[in-house]
Amino acid sequence: MNLSKSKYCNGIQCKKMLWLDKHKPEVKEDVGNETVLENGNFIHEIARYLFGPHVNIEFNEDLSEMLRNTALTIDSYRDVVITEASFDYYGNFCSVDILVKKGNKYEIYEVKSSTTLKDVYIKDASYQYYVLKSLGLDVTKVSIVYLNRNYIRHGDLDLKKLFIITDVTSMVESMFDEVGENIKGINEYMEAKTEPNDDIGEYCFTPYSCPFFKYCSRHLPENNVFNLAGMSYAKKVAYYRKGLFRYEDLMNEKLKADYKRQMEYELYSKEDYVDIENIRKFMNTLTEPIYFLDFETYQIPIPLYDGLGPYSQIPFQYSLHILDRGELSHKEYLARTGIDPRRELAESLVRDIPMNVCVLAYNMSFEKTVIKKLADMYPDLSEHLLNIRDNIKDLMIPFQNRWYYTRDMHGSYSIKYVLPALFPDDESLNYHNLDLIHNGSEAMSSYADLANHSEEEQAYIRERLLRYCELDTYAMVKIYKKLKKMCWL
Ligand code: SF4
Secondary structure (H helix, E strand, O other), X not given: OOEOHHHHHHHHHOHHHHHHHHHXXXXXXXXXXXXXXXXXXXXXXHHHHHHOOOEEOOOOXXXXXXXHHHHHHHHHOOXXXXXXXXXXXXXXXXXXXXXXXXXXXXXXXXXXXXXXXXXXXXXXXXXXXXXXXXXOOEEEEEEEEEEOOOOOOOOOOOHXXXXXEEEOHHHHHHOHHHHHHXXXXXXXXXXXXXXXOOOOOHHHOOXXXXXXXXXXXXXXXXXXXXXXXXXXHHHHHHHHHOOOOEHHHXXXXXXXXXXXXXXXXXXXXXXXXXXXXXXXXXXXXXXXXXXXXXXXXXXXXXXXXOOOOOOOEEEEEEEEEEEEOOEEEEEEEEOOXXXXXXXXXXXXXXXXXXXXXXXXXXXXXXXXXXXXXXXXXXXXHHHHHHHHHHOEEEOOHHHHOOOEEOHHHOOOOOHHHHXXXXXXXXXXXXXXXXXXXXXXXXXXXXXXXXXXXXXXXXXXXXXXXXXXXXXXXXXXXXXXXXXXXXXXX
């Protein structure tokens, strides 16, 4: 079969992934790899300038055109930096992110959008080394280029500091024969006319989540070990291998109380558990007026503004419900398109939330972190912002501590599980009923993409963003009221 860098990496994770991709693409599921891909493309565009002027080989559906352009460029220059230089060795195709040619010597730079050096990146580079070396090129150096998580932008983007370049030459050299064997193994495997019956294993989740897991695990009952919230994949696979994958089997195992609780409630449809004393103690720590706060943020690999590092959270929106003597009011902020929203959002926040009031968030560490970063950035607003941060309480606590637990929470205390479990029939709290934006990642990508839309479309998307975020804090109000009613009925 014709291989590429990504197909080779998929193939060494699990050959069946390639087989299913070719013969049963309709059973593939979306596992969120698109964002990783978009980030990767973005990083490649920036990293191209690491070595100064370069010749880019434009992508072409007709790969032979890319091969031809690469050969022409190599022949035309003694020394040159080529991006996306493309090569093919008997159907094993690869485009090198950055190829540095110095006379007859070549250096490969593989660019990644991650902030850590992963084993799979070295495998990816070893495939490229194999292809170029097999074609007779004198490759003297192979390196992985990835993001420096400690870089903070001040002024112009400093590419030399933004990226870390790690030399992996000796590692890929030692893997040369292994790559040849792997390619041979993949090709033999792909000749199978009927579906191979490889079993599921840890490789279904690492290094990447496989989009065929639902299909490959279709023989498992609904209540199976892979649905246990919070257990590591390694442990799940170990139980599966021992044949202990049904909840009924696992109930006799020595397991954490949280897992046992989830299984018990789901197997025997147990009544809701409520520890009213602890919930009451928690509720007594909250004093009205209460400010229910939720931020939306976006993250991109390249720090766009001063004070940001790779993947820093940039808050662009918040929703605020205020409950005061039984009256509910609502405030909101959504940044204008294309601005650095941090200062404006921080000013709006200190206008909307007075000092020394009770602020309620769900999973408060996120809101606290966002506010602390704003306080560090804007010393003139710092006192007020830190006061807001210090007064935040977490509505997640009763659920995290399992003082309130129901079967439909499925072992989770995330608001996305808790809310439908508490209000199964309340359509006003159903995120599926929202138009266009139904979750945080859709909000993030919609905001980041606003500038690519017409004014009319932007207005429509902005309205959807506002309604999504409003539902987040409205949901908190409903949960708060439900707990209050339980405590003091
Ligand atoms: S789910 Fe697992 S076994 Fe199935 S194709 Fe993916 S990695 Fe292979």
